[in-house]
Amino acid sequence: MSDAAHAHDDHSHGHPTGIMRWLTTTNHKDIGSMYLWFALIMLFAAGSMALLIRAELFQPGMQLTNPDFFNQLTTMHGLIMIFGVIMPAFSGFANWQVPLMLGAPDMAFPRMNNWAFWLLPVAGLMLMASFLLPGGAVAGGWTMYPPLFIQGGISYDLTILAVHIMGLSSIMGSINIATTILNMRAPGLTLMKMPLFVWTWLITAYLLIATMPVLAGAVTMLLTDRNFGTHFFNAAGGGDPVMFQHIFWFFAHPEVYILILPAFGIVSQIIPTFARKPLFGYASMVYATASIAILSFIVWAHHMFTVGMPVTAQLFFMFSTMLIAIPTGVKVFNWVATMWRGSMTFETPMLFAIAFVCLFTIGGFSGLVLAIAPVDIQLHDTYYVVAHFHYVLVSGALFSIFAGIYYWLPKWTGHMYNETLGKWHFWLSVIGMNIVFFPMHFLGLAGMPRRIPDYALQFTEYNQIATVGAFIFGFSQLIFLAVILKSIRGGAKATDKVWEGAEGLEWTVPSPAPYHTFETAPVVK
Amino acid sequence: MKKMWQRAGMMGAALATSQAALADWAYNLQPPASKVAQDVMDLHNLIMLVCLGIFIVVFGAMFWSLLKHRKSVGHKAAHFHENTTIEIIWTVIPFVILVGMAYPAAKVVIDMKDTSNPDLTIKVTGYQWKWGYDYLNEDVSFYSTLSTPREQIENKQPKGEHYLLEVDEPMVVPVGKRVRLLITANDVLHAWWVPAFGAKQDAIPGFIRDIWFKADKIGTFRGQCVELCGKDHGFMPIVVEVVSDEDYAAWVAKKKGPVVAAATTGEASQSAEIAAEQVDAAAEAAAPAAQ
Numbered sequence: 001m002s003d004a005a006h007a008h009d010d011h012s013h014g015h016p017t018g019i020m021r022w023l024t025t026t027n028h029k030d031i032g033s034m035y036l037w038f039a040l041i042m043l044f045a046a047g048s049m050a051l052l053i054r055a056e057l058f059q060p061g062m063q064l065t066n067p068d069f070f071n072q073l074t075t076m077h078g079l080i081m082i083f084g085v086i087m088p089a090f091s092g093f094a095n096w097q098v099p100l101m102l103g104a105p106d107m108a109f110p111r112m113n114n115w116a117f118w119l120l121p122v123a124g125l126m127l128m129a130s131f132l133l134p135g136g137a138v139a140g141g142w143t144m145y146p147p148l149f150i151q152g153g154i155s156y157d158l159t160i161l162a163v164h165i166m167g168l169s170s171i172m173g174s175i176n177i178a179t180t181i182l183n184m185r186a187p188g189l190t191l192m193k194m195p196l197f198v199w200t201w202l203i204t205a206y207l208l209i210a211t212m213p214v215l216a217g218a219v220t221m222l223l224t225d226r227n228f229g230t231h232f233f234n235a236a237g238g239g240d241p242v243m244f245q246h247i248f249w250f251f252a253h254p255e256v257y258i259l260i261l262p263a264f265g266i267v268s269q270i271i272p273t274f275a276r277k278p279l280f281g282y283a284s285m286v287y288a289t290a291s292i293a294i295l296s297f298i299v300w301a302h303h304m305f306t307v308g309m310p311v312t313a314q315l316f317f318m319f320s321t322m323l324i325a326i327p328t329g330v331k332v333f334n335w336v337a338t339m340w341r342g343s344m345t346f347e348t349p350m351l352f353a354i355a356f357v358c359l360f361t362i363g364g365f366s367g368l369v370l371a372i373a374p375v376d377i378q379l380h381d382t383y384y385v386v387a388h389f390h391y392v393l394v395s396g397a398l399f400s401i402f403a404g405i406y407y408w409l410p411k412w413t414g415h416m417y418n419e420t421l422g423k424w425h426f427w428l429s430v431i432g433m434n435i436v437f438f439p440m441h442f443l444g445l446a447g448m449p450r451r452i453p454d455y456a457l458q459f460t461e462y463n464q465i466a467t468v469g470a471f472i473f474g475f476s477q478l479i480f481l482a483v484i485l486k487s488i489r490g491g492a493k494a495t496d497k498v499w500e501g502a503e504g505l506e507w508t509v510p511s512p513a514p515y516h517t518f519e520t521a522p523v524v525k
Numbered sequence: 526m527k528k529m530w531q532r533a534g535m536m537g538a539a540l541a542t543s544q545a546a547l548a549d550w551a552y553n554l555q556p557p558a559s560k561v562a563q564d565v566m567d568l569h570n571l572i573m574l575v576c577l578g579i580f581i582v583v584f585g586a587m588f589w590s591l592l593k594h595r596k597s598v599g600h601k602a603a604h605f606h607e608n609t610t611i612e613i614i615w616t617v618i619p620f621v622i623l624v625g626m627a628y629p630a631a632k633v634v635i636d637m638k639d640t641s642n643p644d645l646t647i648k649v650t651g652y653q654w655k656w657g658y659d660y661l662n663e664d665v666s667f668y669s670t671l672s673t674p675r676e677q678i679e680n681k682q683p684k685g686e687h688y689l690l691e692v693d694e695p696m697v698v699p700v701g702k703r704v705r706l707l708i709t710a711n712d713v714l715h716a717w718w719v720p721a722f723g724a725k726q727d728a729i730p731g732f733i734r735d736i737w738f739k740a741d742k743i744g745t746f747r748g749q750c751v752e753l754c755g756k757d758h759g760f761m762p763i764v765v766e767v768v769s770d771e772d773y774a775a776w777v778a779k780k781k782g783p784v785v786a787a788a789t790t791g792e793a794s795q796s797a798e799i800a801a802e803q804v805d806a807a808a809e810a811a812a813p814a815a816q
Binding site: 240319339342442447450453456459 | 549550551552553554555561562564565568569572573576579580583584586587590591594595596597600601602603604605606607608611612615616619620623626627630631633634635637638677678679680684686687688689690708712713714716718720723724725726727729730731732734735736747748749750751752753754755756757758759760
């Protein structure tokens with residue numbers, strides 16, 4: 001990205017400059033950067049939708065939107081955050097870091113890598129443009145349940161297409177990542193010596209390959225029910241709306257682990273660095289991650305505890321869901337044990353990593369509450385669920401992304417980021433995030449349903465608090481943008497190792513990392 | 526820019542002077558009005574205790590470490606990085622805790638799913654955007670629609686106490702009787718829920734799924750639709766009035782009454798005729814028919 005790296009290879013193979021460089025690049029660093037920029041732009045887009053939602057919910061009554069547009073906002077906020085922010089950001093980290101961590105010169109399939117990325121802006125544009133279509137954007141929830149989803153207008157079909165495209169992108173990216181990890185490790189780098197971030201992405205890649213086709217099947221059935229006279233989800237034709245839920249959640253539960261496993265990996269790189277102590281229980285961390293991935297396939301119906309399943313099914317899914325708490329808990333204990341008796345410093349990546357451990361654990365507690373089926377009967381489709389998944393996705397996945405950016409930006413740009421601004425971003429984000437989402441636990445317990453644009457009077461106070469927090473959290477992300485831009489443009493020169501406690505092959509190359517690295521494989525002892 | 530400050534100022538003023546909304550800082554489930562709701566509340570309290578315990582242990586260790594094991598106070602890093610014994614311990618102990626929670630939870634699941642031996646059966650149908658109630662034993666049917674005036678929603682009138690939680694025709698049930706609900710939908714998915722009873726069930730078009738509740742106190746209990754069903758999903762509440770046996774019988778008679786009167790004035794519609802036949806057995810039939 002910097003001029004020095006650029007000049008190096010101009011004469012090696014005369015690659016294009018300007019727009020054509022970015023359109024045709026097969027370089028994992030370029031593609032990684034594009035994924036990350038795309039994710040950041042989508043973060044502001046979907047974040048603005050969230051602010052509009054919270055502004056409407058500031059007081060009872062309809063002030064800013066009408067109910068249908070409100071449903072469009074909530075649906076698109078969810079779809080874009082999941083498919084346009086979190087997943088592309090983690091793909092960006094995979095692209096930048098996996099080859100560097102393995103001592104490989106690039107990904108296994110560099111051209112497919114390019115195409116996997118460029119599918120995303122096309123899909124993103126489709127989603128954003130759908131607001132302007134007749135009938136507006138999709139308004140049936142990101143979960144797309146029929147028969148409601150069958151009722152919608154043309155944007156529903158366009159959204160299905162966008163979901164297919166994003167799924168293709170993920171599958172191609174995953175094939176690339178898995179093949180790279182299994183085949184291109186430097187000599188001496190056995191599987192059980194790989195950085196944990198690589199392990200978590202290897203497992204995530206398998207989850208994606210297994211589940212994305214299931215989503216594709218589910219949304220294709222929606223498409224044919226909508227347009228071609230099928231009745232998969234229509235009882236009048238012999239179908240069943242609940243079958244969609246089974247198929248969808250069979251994809252979507254592993255999907256939530258897809259959204260968090262790379263986060264576990266990032267945090268597992270950062271904490272040992274700033275504790276100056278090796279990760280505690282490396283082997284257990286690998287097995288725990290694999291267990292979580294395998295178990296994730298047998299818990300899906302805990303999203304459906306109120307559909308009216310037979311009692312045996314209710315019990316099975318409750319027990320299997322409770323079981324998944326164990327490997328997750330083991331990981332939390334291992335992070336704490338890594339910190340224990342270390343020699344910690346608290347630069348911004350470590351701050352976000354510690355906040356991740358604390359706040360993701362709180363999200364885990366509310367998840368355990370929801371796992372208990374009788375309690376879930378009271379909490380399903382209320383704000384308690386909204387609180388739970390925002391704790392694990394915002395202070396979980398998103399904070400790990402922030403942590404990873406601060407951690408690796410010096411390696412990518414060659415400049416240390418501004419630590420003061422980083423700390424401002426951290427504290428405002430942590431405080432803001434908790435102000436938004438902690439009261440939502442109480443709202444759910446008190447009986448406020450999800451996906452409603454207006455609410456009964458007793459829910460007012462907590463909603464007002466949440467809205468204030470949302471604006472604090474939302475606007476703080478502008479500090480993050482400033483940090484990134486400033487770091488690209490200048491700042492203190494970063495050394496190769498950057499961080500005193502850093503370990504791994506990526507810290508053996510210069511900062512900024514040259515355009516081509518490890519053209520000769522290093523030997524790992 | 527000025528508009529933004531004006532808006533912020535208005536928000537601040539609204540926060541400071543929250544009038545109608547008497548501060549409701551509820552932090553737990555609604556007070557139970559059925560044994561099932563009480564069981565669920567007990568389960569939730571148990572889980573919260575377990576979470577509190579884990580929180581204290583884990584966060585305690587973490588915060589201690591953050592304070593004491595930092596470079597700035599001169600702590601030097603140890604080098605250990607595995608310990609199989611402790612890994613086994615902190616896998617087995619959570620497993621035991623989970624089994625301890627699973628057992629009472631399973632009992633409540635089984636209880637909630639047992640819809641046998643009802644005293645009363647009501648068919649509940651979700652529509653876009655209202656509920657329909659059919660008392661199958663009594664041949665009483667009516668819709669239940671939000672009764673909050675549009676002007677309140679559009680901020681042209683001050684909001685009433687039960688804003689968005691009031692209907693024109695509530696469901697009425699007798700206290701202390703086991704009520705079985707057969708729940709379905711007419712168009713898209715809906716879900717019927719009254720938090721105080723701990724009863725929630727998705728309404729699936731083309732299918733009937735049942736739940737039960739037994740209200741153990743007289744009163745008015747409110748809930749909402751809890752499955753996104755389109756634009757007015759937030760505007761189709763549920764109101765259940767739990768009354769004494771006598772009041773229930775009187776209400777049933779009143780609901781059937783107008784149909785019988787219509788039949789005798791010669792304006793009988795098809796449904797009125799059928800209802801009239803059913804009502805033959807009822808006490809009221811004798812008087813109007815004789816007129």
